[in-house]
Each structure stands twice: as C-alpha cells, then as structure tokens.
Amino acid sequence: MSTSRHRIPILLAVVLLFAASCSSGSSQDDDMNMDDEHAAGAFGEPGDAANATRTIEVTANDNYTFDPPSVAISKGETVIFKVTNAGSIPHTFLVGDQAAQDEHEEEMTSGENMAGMHDEPNIVEVQPGETGEVVWHFTDSGTFIYGCHETGHYAAGMKGTIIVTG
Numbered sequence: 576m577s578t579s580r581h582r583i584p585i586l587l588a589v590v591l592l593f594a595a596s597c598s599s600g601s602s603q604d605d606d607m608n609m610d611d612e613h614a615a616g617a618f619g620e621p622g623d624a625a626n627a628t629r630t631i632e633v634t635a636n637d638n639y640t641f642d643p644p645s646v647a648i649s650k651g652e653t654v655i656f657k658v659t660n661a662g663s664i665p666h667t668f669l670v671g672d673q674a675a676q677d678e679h680e681e682e683m684t685s686g687e688n689m690a691g692m693h694d695e696p697n698i699v700e701v702q703p704g705e706t707g708e709v710v711w712h713f714t715d716s717g718t719f720i721y722g723c724h725e726t727g728h729y730a731a732g733m734k735g736t737i738i739v740t741g
C-alpha cells in the first residue's frame with residue numbers, strides 16, 4: 576500500500592515533538608520525555624562496552640575536583656569512564672553538554688527527579704570507595720562536560736572538560 580503517503584505527516588509530527596521538547600526550557604510541565612531528552616545529544620549517545628576504544632579512569636574527590644580535570648577524545652570513540660570515589664561523601668559523574676548539566680542541576684535543587692536520574696545512561700553515582708562506569712559514544716566533535724550533581728558540588732566547581740576532536 577501507499578505507506579509513503581503517511582510518512583510525511585509522521586515525520587512532521589516527530590519533528591514538531593522534538594522541536595517542542597527542545598524549546599521548552601522555561602516550562603517544567605511537559606515532562607513526557609524528561610528522562611531521555613538530556614541523555615543524548617551533540618555530546619553523544621549511550622555506548623556499548625564491547626565497542627569501547629579505551630577506558631578512562633577518573634577519580635572524584637571531596638574537594639570538588641575530578642582527576643583528571645579534562646580529557647581529550649576522538650570523534651567516534653566509545654569510552655568507558657571508570658569513576659572511582661576517593662572521598663568519604665557520595666559523588667556523581669554526568670556526561671553532557673552545558674544544557675544537560677544545567678538541567679540536572681535544576682532537577683537536583685528542585686528535588687524533581689531524584690528517583691529517576693540514576694537510571695540514565697549518562698550518569699553514575701558512586702559511593703565512597705566505590706567505582707562506577709559510564710559507557711559513552713562520542714558522535715560529534717565539540718567541548719563537553721562531566722559534572723557532579725550532589726547538592727552544591729557542581730556550583731563549587733566539581734566538573735571536568737571533555738574535548739572531542741576529529
């Protein structure tokens with residue numbers, strides 16, 4: 576049958592939906608795709624550990640720093656971030672762009688998404704002494720961020736820079 580007749584309206588609907596979810600920065604009520612919309616973007620997408628080109632070890636410290644403070648990655652790489660909490664308080668590690676970091680920070684301070692956030696593929700929470708992983712596929716070049724969103728940590732400067740080139 577003529578499936579092509581339906582393709583355009585569906586595509587249009589998808590585009591409109593996408594546009595709507597992207598332009599809704601100020602409204603908090605359209606939480607339909609809240610959990611997914613900032614778990615992917617120009618900063619990449621969830622990766623498959625089997626395709627990982629390397630493992631980058633990151634240490635989270637109680638003085639609100641990550642070590643290393645920045646990492647260089649080639650476009651197309653899938654990286655396993657192995658995050659160890661060397662401190663005595665919980666830390667988180669969120670891969671994203673500025674918007675994703677800001678969004679998480681808002682959710683944390685508003686208490687809006689406390690329960691769901693740790694299910695997202697671009698974040699891991701690590702308890703003192705523990706190690707967690709985020710597997711991420713960097714699909715585009717650009718400068719991105721890893722940040723900790725325990726209360727007050729990001730504001731205190733607990734973040735690192737991801738530079739993707741190629």
Ligand SMILES: [Cu+2]
Nearest residue numbers: 666723725728
């Ligand atoms: Cu922290």
